[in-house]
Each structure stands twice: as structure tokens, then as C-alpha cells.
Amino acid sequence: MADMKTQARAVVIGGGVVGVSTLYHLARKGWSDSVLIERKELTSGSTWHAAGLLPLFNMSYSVGQIHKYSVRFYKELGEETGMNVGFSNVSNIRLARTKDRWDEYMYYAGVAETLGIPLNILTPEQLKDIWPLCETDGILGAIQHPEDGYIQPADLTQALAKGARDHGATIYRHTTVTAIEQMPDGLWLVKTDKGDITAEHVISCTGNFARKTGAMVGLNVPVIPVEHQYIVTEPHPAILARKAKGLPEMGVLRESDSSWYMREENGGLLLGPYEHGAPCCYMDAPSDDSEYELFDGDLDRLMPHIETAMVRVPAFGEVGVKKIYNGAIAYTPDGSPIIGPAPGLKNFWLNEGHSFGVTAAGGAGWQLAEWIIDGEPTIDMMGVDPRRFGPYATEGYLKAKNEEAYANVFTMHYPDEERAAARPLKTTPCYGRMKALGAVFGSVYGWERPNWFAPPGYEVPAGELGLGADVLTNHNHAPPLEDGRIVERWSFRRSNYFEHVGNEIRNVHERAGLMDMSAFAKMEVSGPGARAWLHSILANSLPKKRGRIALCHLLTKAGGVKSEFTVYEWGPGRFYLVSAGAYEAHDHDVLMKLAPTDGSVQLSPITQTYGVLVLAGPRSRDILTKLTRTSLENKDFPWLSGKQISVGTTTAHALRVNFVGELGWELHHPIEQQNALFDQVMEAGAEFGLTPFGIRAMTAMAVEKSYRLIPRELSIEYTAWESALDRFVKLDKGEFIGRDALVAAKAKGPNWSFVTLEVHGVSDADARGNEAIYTPNGDLVGRATHGAFGFRTGKSLALAMVKPGYSAEGTELDIRILGKIHKAVVVGESPFDPENAALRA
Numbered sequence: 001m002a003d004m005k006t007q008a009r010a011v012v013i014g015g016g017v018v019g020v021s022t023l024y025h026l027a028r029k030g031w032s033d034s035v036l037i038e039r040k041e042l043t044s045g046s047t048w049h050a051a052g053l054l055p056l057f058n059m060s061y062s063v064g065q066i067h068k069y070s071v072r073f074y075k076e077l078g079e080e081t082g083m084n085v086g087f088s089n090v091s092n093i094r095l096a097r098t099k100d101r102w103d104e105y106m107y108y109a110g111v112a113e114t115l116g117i118p119l120n121i122l123t124p125e126q127l128k129d130i131w132p133l134c135e136t137d138g139i140l141g142a143i144q145h146p147e148d149g150y151i152q153p154a155d156l157t158q159a160l161a162k163g164a165r166d167h168g169a170t171i172y173r174h175t176t177v178t179a180i181e182q183m184p185d186g187l188w189l190v191k192t193d194k195g196d197i198t199a200e201h202v203i204s205c206t207g208n209f210a211r212k213t214g215a216m217v218g219l220n221v222p223v224i225p226v227e228h229q230y231i232v233t234e235p236h237p238a239i240l241a242r243k244a245k246g247l248p249e250m251g252v253l254r255e256s257d258s259s260w261y262m263r264e265e266n267g268g269l270l271l272g273p274y275e276h277g278a279p280c281c282y283m284d285a286p287s288d289d290s291e292y293e294l295f296d297g298d299l300d301r302l303m304p305h306i307e308t309a310m311v312r313v314p315a316f317g318e319v320g321v322k323k324i325y326n327g328a329i330a331y332t333p334d335g336s337p338i339i340g341p342a343p344g345l346k347n348f349w350l351n352e353g354h355s356f357g358v359t360a361a362g363g364a365g366w367q368l369a370e371w372i373i374d375g376e377p378t379i380d381m382m383g384v385d386p387r388r389f390g391p392y393a394t395e396g397y398l399k400a401k402n403e404e405a406y407a408n409v410f411t412m413h414y415p416d417e418e419r420a421a422a423r424p425l426k427t428t429p430c431y432g433r434m435k436a437l438g439a440v441f442g443s444v445y446g447w448e449r450p451n452w453f454a455p456p457g458y459e460v461p462a463g464e465l466g467l468g469a470d471v472l473t474n475h476n477h478a479p480p481l482e483d484g485r486i487v488e489r490w491s492f493r494r495s496n497y498f499e500h501v502g503n504e505i506r507n508v509h510e511r512a513g514l515m516d517m518s519a520f521a522k523m524e525v526s527g528p529g530a531r532a533w534l535h536s537i538l539a540n541s542l543p544k545k546r547g548r549i550a551l552c553h554l555l556t557k558a559g560g561v562k563s564e565f566t567v568y569e570w571g572p573g574r575f576y577l578v579s580a581g582a583y584e585a586h587d588h589d590v591l592m593k594l595a596p597t598d599g600s601v602q603l604s605p606i607t608q609t610y611g612v613l614v615l616a617g618p619r620s621r622d623i624l625t626k627l628t629r630t631s632l633e634n635k636d637f638p639w640l641s642g643k644q645i646s647v648g649t650t651t652a653h654a655l656r657v658n659f660v661g662e663l664g665w666e667l668h669h670p671i672e673q674q675n676a677l678f679d680q681v682m683e684a685g686a687e688f689g690l691t692p693f694g695i696r697a698m699t700a701m702a703v704e705k706s707y708r709l710i711p712r713e714l715s716i717e718y719t720a721w722e723s724a725l726d727r728f729v730k731l732d733k734g735e736f737i738g739r740d741a742l743v744a745a746k747a748k749g750p751n752w753s754f755v756t757l758e759v760h761g762v763s764d765a766d767a768r769g770n771e772a773i774y775t776p777n778g779d780l781v782g783r784a785t786h787g788a789f790g791f792r793t794g795k796s797l798a799l800a801m802v803k804p805g806y807s808a809e810g811t812e813l814d815i816r817i818l819g820k821i822h823k824a825v826v827v828g829e830s831p832f833d834p835e836n837a838a839l840r841a
């Protein structure tokens with residue numbers, strides 16, 4: 001081997017399919033002086049033994065786009081490199097045996113259609129034509145992705161390697177990265193057993209070694225692999241006969257309701273189940289000499305799936321098992337990979353945690369190269385951003401969550417599903433009080449938050465639980481409470497909690513409600529340069545007067561929305577920034593990386609220091625007045641202002657803002673005083689009918705106000721103009737990030753327009769986001785980004801991004817919800833109280 005280079009623009013660590021794709025895309029985009037380092041042979045980690053399936057199916061908008069790119073790119077890569085990547089474009093078929101599964105597919109059809117992924121809907125008879133060895137008893141129907149199939153992972157990786165080398169990149173095999181250090185000038189020193197390299201950027205693509213690599217730079221990478229098995233059978237005469245006749249391969253078959261996939265393999269069949277009880281592995285990373293490693297097969301764990309496979313495809317049981325592959329598959333707590341910047345480190349990137357890495361490698365490498373070279377990705381990556389997890393995701397948490405994510409690959413991805421493992425983890429002080437009041441909790445960023453409140457003694461009738469005894473993925477409800485009651489059934493449609501959420505909303509609207517929003521991400525920005533710095537990065541003007549509150553967006557250079565902050569100057573030169581709880585690590589990392597390093601600005605993350613109780617509704621002034629001497633009258637305490645006030649025996653920064661569109665105050669208080677505050681507010685509110693309310697009520701009320709959210713209507717894919725943020729963008733204030741792009745975009749005109757739609761004829765399924773929107777002649781012109789039933793307006797509503805020209809009020813469109821077309825009419829922004837009279841009351 002020639003001497004190793006001592007300098008490179010970027011060093012990619014790991015020569016699996018993901019690392020090599022990253023190198024390829026960096027080199028293709030012009031960074032030919034990039035280097036890849038692999039400790040053994042390329043593909044010798046998880047890549048070589050992958051089943052090679054390329055499932056386009058994914059409910060995530062980010063992952064869906066990544067998979068779509070990969071499948072199309074792999075088809076071109078063979079031509080570009082002259083190498084055969086072994087792409088068998090046999091299609092991918094998913095069976096449905098339950099009504100809920102069908103709803104899931106019909107919901108997914110919207111994701112696919114709006115992403116431009118072709119999808120066929122098959123009857124059982126059409127399925128039988130394509131897959132004659134499949135019994136169709138009990139099958140309601142199927143969906144088919146005609147564009148996908150499977151690929152030879154090792155051949156794909158070698159083609160990517162050739163492509164990368166053709167573009168000038170270098171690959172070092174049998175070279176191990178042993179340490180990584182950031183030098184004072186910001187460059188990275190990558191130490192290997194064959195010499196050291198300095199680089200501007202380092203990209204970790206180390207598969208099952210992810211945590212070990214992360215530890216080299218002090219990162220807690222939320223990846224631990226899980227064992228995954230597939231079985232390959234001996235050839236079957238019926239398949240050999242089909243081949244002899246020149247009949248096409250039967251396609252990849254997925255029996256989602258029994259949690260397995262199957263495809264032809266060398267005249268036999270390959271069966272891959274996702275079992276319950278598959279354990280995490282490589283807790284301390286594979287050993288130093290590990291390569292091409294497999295574990296012993298565990299047939300017992302596979303048996304329930306094998307039995308259902310033999311019923312569905314009897315041929316599978318008619319031939320012997322040739323080999324069981326049991327290998328490590330990297331997992332994260334939510335099953336999606338982590339692709340993007342490492343929190344807290346400049347120019348260190350992660351492309352890890354891939355459980356469908358062969359499928360995702362192309363798109364992941366493509367977007368990461370955009371991000372590294374241009375500073376931003378071009379598609380919304382929030383669903384895969386490494387910073388969607390925080391420091392709470394430690395080893396024990398990961399073990400519980402990753403095993404859960406694996407076991408749930410094929411369970412129904414209900415929009416209201418809340419998974420149970422590793423909970424409760426982070427609780428606010430009033431958790432117990434909320435629980436006693438009937439709170440049904442959801443989890444965000446590790447925090448428990450009340451989603452809604454079940455009445456005393458309430459339970460879902462037993463007949464509504466479970467999907468049928470003969471399906472393995474039979475799970476359609478939250479786990480029982482301590483007293484054994486099950487209070488929530490999940491659904492794609494309005495479910496049992498619908499009317500209770502409605503009651504919460506009515507109470508907030510007519511009287512008052514109290515909600516725990518302590519999970520909000522909070523940051524204090526202070527120091528002599530704080531105002532000027534915030535002014536220079538945020539699109540809105542900072543409030544000039546202390547005590548005023550502004551909603552401020554941090555944009556990308558292209559003018560899309562990256563983060564949203566409520567900004568309030570709570571002390572002279574001290575700014576309090578509040579953003580979504582789910583994005584704490586993201587938002588704080590983004591701020592820290594932008595902050596000046598000359599000491600003029602200090603950033604103090606204070607999420608854990610302050611709790612937030614939201615008091616909202618027309619009686620909230622009456623309630624709060626009982627607890628404070630501060631005047632709450634409009635003239636003294638107008639909408640969009642804040643003050644530190646004494647409340648009962650506690651103190652709080654009361655911010656006159658909320659996300660529900662009613663009179664109210666958010667009480668940001670020292671978290672250790674939360675229960676005192678909670679008890680006093682509840683007691684003061686008793687005579688006014690104060691009751692608690694949850695996130696589901698808040699979300700439905702926010703839709704009625706047309707409030708935009710990241711990553712729905714606000715995303716890096718839409719400019720601030722397209723998301724109709726005009727009133728929060730001040731072009732005349734001077735430079736800020738994204739300003740130039742917004743000026744140019746204004747001249748050019750938008751590609752999208754944000755609209756609010758009233759959906760007609762809805763009886764039991766409101767839009768949720770991702771539904772396709774058409775003209776009355778059936779032309780696709782947009783996608784819903786959110787939706788809910790508005791209990792105050794009595795209307796089923798959707799928020800959507802549509803092509804310009806379809807955004808005028810009164811425009812009649814169609815929306816497809818769970819397969820059914822409904823009329824959807826563009827209405828004015830904020831169908832509830834467009835004048836904000838309640839907020840200003």
C-alpha cells in the first residue's frame with residue numbers, strides 16, 4: 001500500500017454500504033480529496049449479510065425521500081460504473097389482513113403519492129396472479145411498490161467504491177481509526193494504526209461500532225444493534241419450474257400482520273421475521289478482530305413466524321432449511337437512522353444507526369454530502385437528525401427502546417401510538433398530580449406529557465381491543481394502567497379519546513384549562529453582545545421594549561425554517577428563548593454553533609430549571625388575579641408581553657402567549673416550586689371550572705388557529721414566504737441568515753403556498769398530514785401537513801402546502817383521507833377567531 005495521506009478534506013470512517021456511499025457522494029460533489037478508512041474489508045461489518053431488500057415503504061417524510069433517491073440512484077449506478085449491482089426489480093408487496101392495516105396502507109398511500117413514489121393497490125386475485133404460491137385466505141388486499149425489489153449489498157458497495165475512486169476519492173482498507181482529536185484550529189486529527197490524517201470534516205459510518213467511535217470524541221451515540229435473523233431454504237420444485245418456464249420472480253412479499261418478509265433466493269425462499277424478544281448485541285462493540293461475523297441462529301424465536309409463513313406460503317414448509325443468518329442490525333430508539341451533525345462538535349458528522357442501511361445508504365450519503373459541503377441538506381431531515389435524541393438516551397434506555405423498535409418494525413404505525421418501553425423516564429413534579437386527575441401520558445424527548453385526561457373509572461370496552469387472535473402484530477392500544485384499565489385504543493380514525501379531548505377543548509374555550517408544558521426547550525442568551533447577535537441571526541426583529549415577546553425564526557441560508565423561538569427579554573440584556581421540547585438538542589446545538597466565540601454572548605441551557613404551566617381560557621384572568629397583586633388588565637399586561645410576577649407563594653415569569661388561541665398566560669416558574677404553584681392555581685380555579693387539558697386538545701386548537709409547526713408547514717423545504725410567515729420576517733432590519741435568499745425568492749415567486757382547508761363530509765377520519773390534495777379534475781397540487789377536528793368551529797380542518805394558484809379563499813380542492821376523496825375548500829387563516837379577540841381579551 002502506498003503511504004497513507006496525511007491530509008484530507010473529509011475522512012469517512014467505515015467501509016460498509018453507508019460509509020462508501022457517503023464517500024461517493026462527497027467525491028461526486030467535488031470533494032475528491034476525501035478519504036475512507038475501513039478496519040477490515042469493505043462490507044465486512046453488517047453489509048455483507050444483509051438480505052438486500054430495498055423497501056420504499058416508510059411512514060416518515062424524511063426517510064421516504066431518502067429511500068426514493070436510493071432506489072433510483074442504484075439503478076443508475078451500474079451504468080455509471082459499469083458494474084453490476086445485482087438489482088432485482090421484482091417489486092415489493094405488502095399484505096393486509098385487518099381493517100386497521102388497510103387504513104395504514106391508505107394513509108401511507110398519501111405519503112407515497114406526495115413524495116412521487118408509485119404504488120399499486122392489489123386485490124387478493126391480482127396478488128394470486130403475481131404470487132401463485134401465496135394463499136390469499138383472509139387477505140383484504142395488498143399494496144405493491146413496482147419500483148423496488150432487492151439488490152446484492154456487496155456488489156452495490158463495490159460499485160459505490162469504484163464510483164468514489166473514479167471521482168478521485170481514496171479508500172484505505174485494513175486500517176483502524178484508534179483516536180480522533182479536534183485541534184485548536186478546528187481541524188480533526190484522525191489517528192489510525194497506519195498513521196495520522198488531518199481533516200476538516202470527519203464522518204462516522206461505523207455501524208455496530210457507532211458508540212465506540214462516538215466515545216473517541218465524547219459523544220453518546222444512541223445506537224445499539226439488535227440481532228436479526230433470516231432463513232434460506234433449499235430450492236423448491238415449484239420455483240425451479242417457474243424459472244425453467246422463464247416466469248418472472250414473484251417479488252418480495254411482506255405479511256405485515258405476522259411480521260415477516262419473504263422472497264425467492266436461488267430457487268428457494270428467504271424468510272426474515274421481526275420477532276419479539278430479539279436481544280441487543282455488541283453492547284461494547286464487536287471485538288477487534290470481528291469481521292463477517294454471524295451469531296448462532298435461534299429457531300425458537302422464529303417459530304411463531306415460521307408457522308404463519310407455512311400457512312401463507314405452504315411451499316415454504318415443503319423444503320428444508322439451508323442456512324440461518326443471524327447478524328447484527330444497528331438500531332436507534334425510534335428505528336430511523338441518525339444522519340447529520342453531531343451535537344456539540346463542529347464538523348463531526350454521523351451517518352449511523354441504519355437498520356435498513358442498504359436501502360438508505362444512497363439517500364443518506366447524498367443528503368449528508370449536501371449538508372457538509374453546502375452547509376444545509378436539501379430535504380427535510382428532522383426525522384433523521386441525530387439531535388432528535390438527547391443525553392437521556394443512555395445505555396439502559398437504548399437497550400430497552402432499540403429492542404422495542406425492532407419488535408415494532410411491522411406493527412401498525414398508528415399516528416397516536418405511544419410506545420411503552422423505558423417509561424416513565426423524565427417526569428415533571430406535577431406528574432403524579434396529573435396522573436391522579438386521569439392523565440393519559442405521551443412521551444416527547446424522554447418527557448412524560450399528558451396527552452388527554454380519561455374520566456374516573458373510564459376504560460375501553462374489551463371488544464374494541466386487539467385486531468384478531470390470528471395475527472401476530474395484534475397490538476392496538478396503550479398498555480393497561482396500574483389498576484388494569486386500558487383507556488386508549490389507537491387508530492387512524494377518530495378514536496375513543498376523541499369526545500374526551502372535545503370536552504377538554506370546550507372547557508378551555510368556555511372556562512379555563514391548565515396544561516403542563518414543562519418539556520419546552522429553554523435557553524438564556526446573555527452578555528453584552530446578546531441582542532446584536534440574536535438580531536443578526538433571527539428573521540424577526542427582537543422586541544425593542546423589555547417585557548415584549550416576539551416569535552422569531554432561525555432560517556437556513558436558502559430561507560427555509562430551521563428553528564422557531566419565542567424570545568422574551570426577561571432581564572436587561574438577558575433573553576429567554578423557548579422552543580419545542582422535541583428539538584431541545586437540535587435548537588440548542590444550532591445556537592451554540594452559531595454563537596460568537598469572543599465571550600460577548602453566553603448561552604445557558606435551562607430547560608430543567610424552569611417548569612411551564614399554561615393557564616388558558618376566558619376565566620384565566622379571574623383565576624390568576626386571585627393569586628397575584630400584579631394587574632392583569634389589558635392596559636397593564638397586554639397580549640404578547642411578559643412579566644415576573646408573584647403567584648400565590650411562588651414566583652413566575654408570566655408570558656401572555658399560548659398555542660390555543662384563548663386568553664391566557666404561560667407561567668414559567670422555578671421547577672422545584674411547581675407543585676405549590678399547581679395546587680394554588682387549581683384551588684383558585686375550582687370556582688371557575690378549571691380543569692387540566694392535554695397535548696391533543698392543544699394541537700386541535702392550534703390547527704383551528706392555523707398555527708404552523710416544525711417539521712410540518714415549517715421546514716427547510718419551504719421558504720418563510722411559502723409558509724406564510726411574512727409578518728415574522730423583517731427584511732428592512734438588516735442582515736440575518738436567509739435574508740438574501742428571501743429577497744431573491746420574493747422576486748421569483750413561490751413554489752408553494754400555505755393554506756387552511758375546511759374538509760367536507762368527514763364522519764370519522766380527519767386529515768393528519770401527508771394526505772394528497774388534488775384539483776377537482778384529479779391533478780395533484782399539494783399535501784396536507786396537519787389536520788384535526790376543530791371543536792370550537794365545528795369543522796374538520798387541514799393545513800396544507802399547495803401549488804400557487806390554488807391558495808385563494810374559496811378555491812375548491814379535493815383531499816384523499818384514508819382512500820376516500822373529500823371536498824376541501826380554502827378558508828381564511830385562523831378559522832377560529834381570526835381577529836385574535838380572545839387572545840387580546
Ligand SMILES: Cc1cc2nc3c(=O)[nH]c(=O)nc-3n(C[C@H](O)[C@H](O)[C@H](O)COP(=O)(O)OP(=O)(O)OC[C@H]3O[C@@H](n4cnc5c(N)ncnc54)[C@H](O)[C@@H]3O)c2cc1C
Nearest residue numbers: 014016018039045046047051052053177207356357358359
Ligand atoms: C440479517 C440481516 C438482514 C438485513 N437485511 C437488510 C435488507 O434486506 N435491507 C436493508 O436495507 N438492510 C438490511 N439489513 C441492515 C443492513 O445490513 C445494515 O443497515 C447496513 O449494512 C449498515 O451498513 P453500515 O455501512 O452502516 O454498517 P457496516 O456494514 O457494519 O459497516 C461499518 C464499517 O465500519 C467499520 N469500522 C468500524 N469502526 C471502525 C474504525 N474504528 N476504523 C475503521 N473502520 C471501522 C467496520 O469494520 C464496518 O465495516 C440487514 C441486517 C441484518 C443483520
